[in-house]
Amino acid sequence: MNQNPFIDQAMEMVKAQAGVKQMTPSEMVEMTREIAEGLAKLAAGGEEHAETVQKPFIDPKKAIRLNYVICVECGARFKVLSKKHLESHALTPDEYREKWGYKKGTSLVCKSLTQQRREKMASTKIWEKAGKKGKAAEKKPESKPSADK
Incomplete structure (x- = not known):
């Protein structure tokens, strides 16, 4: 028999979570233990006030x-951590960065996509094309005056 009567409930919760996202066995064990302990504290009335500091799902670094x-809020994986997803946590991208200790200009995009964008910009050389258009407009030949004699 289990020492903690809440272990069965915790296992059901972790089982549901594991069905939604990929978890390692050690993550499942740790999550089961934490949930069972939390349920026991709540049942005992020892934890009246919820913790104000949220534990990150993963190390932000x-x-x-x-x-x-x-x-870091929920553990979901994305190529781009969008504004729409962050709204589901009632956060803006700037608030998210500040909350989890990212620098203000940190991109919330995976490294491979950032590299692809960098390579695309380097290959298209958009800055050279913009410069040529400006020079072409300046060198536009003036129209020849018509001879009305």
């Missing part, structure tokens, strides 16, 4: 990876 970005 490790959230921006090569092929995806992990949302």
Whole structure:
């Protein structure tokens, strides 16, 4: 018999969570333990006030990876951590960066996509094309005056 009577409820919750997202066995065990302890505290009435500091789902320094970005709030994976997703956590991108300690200009995009965009910009050389259009407009030949004699 389990020492903690809430372990079965915790296991059901973790089972549902594992069905939605990929979890390692150690993550499942840790999550089950934390949930069971939390349920026991709530049942005992020992934890009347919820914690004001939210524990990050993953270390924010490790959230921006090569092929995806992990949302520190919920653990979801994206190529681009969009404004629309952050709204589901009642955050703006700037608030998200500030909350989790990112610098103000930090891009919430995976590293591979950032590199692809950088290479695309370098290959198109848009800055040279814009300069040529400006010079072409300046060198426009003036119309020849018509001879009305």
